[in-house]
Amino acid sequence: MTTSAKMDFPAADFSSPVSCPACGTALPEPAAGTSAGEPPAGDLPVVTPGKVIVSPALPQPIANALLLAGALSPRERGAFELLGLGYDNRSIARELQISERTTKRHVTAILKKLKLESRLQAGLTALILFSCSPEL
Numbered sequence: 001m002t003t004s005a006k007m008d009f010p011a012a013d014f015s016s017p018v019s020c021p022a023c024g025t026a027l028p029e030p031a032a033g034t035s036a037g038e039p040p041a042g043d044l045p046v047v048t049p050g051k052v053i054v055s056p057a058l059p060q061p062i063a064n065a066l067l068l069a070g071a072l073s074p075r076e077r078g079a080f081e082l083l084g085l086g087y088d089n090r091s092i093a094r095e096l097q098i099s100e101r102t103t104k105r106h107v108t109a110i111l112k113k114l115k116l117e118s119r120l121q122a123g124l125t126a127l128i129l130f131s132c133s134p135e136l
């Protein structure tokens with residue numbers, strides 16, 4: 001016998017400005033003639049290792065990983081950024097011109113150093129980090 005539980009979610013508040021999930025800074029409104037799905041115009045706040053301001057709205061593992069991201073090597077950082085773009089291991093290997101085995105080791109090292117449990121968490125963390133700080 002299966003029962004379905006009704007889940008109550010709070011109503012979305014679309015009247016308040018959208019803010020960056022990593023640092024909480026209000027993002028600019030979309031420019032006239034652009035859709036809400038496009039990246040916002042203007043400068044996003046810069047997040048640098050050691051100076052990350054994390055919003056309490058982020059899940060704890062991702063917030064912690066943002067603070068630990070500075071511990072990644074340059075090659076791991078490259079793989080980390082591609083994880084944030086949704087690349088699989090084969091595509092990361094091709095892009096970085098390394099073997100798939102090396103890519104797998106980089107992903108394992110990223111998960112260990114950032115204390116994350118899955119590549120999905122790593123990808124979301126990278127997406128947040130690199131969308132706020134493209135120069136990292």
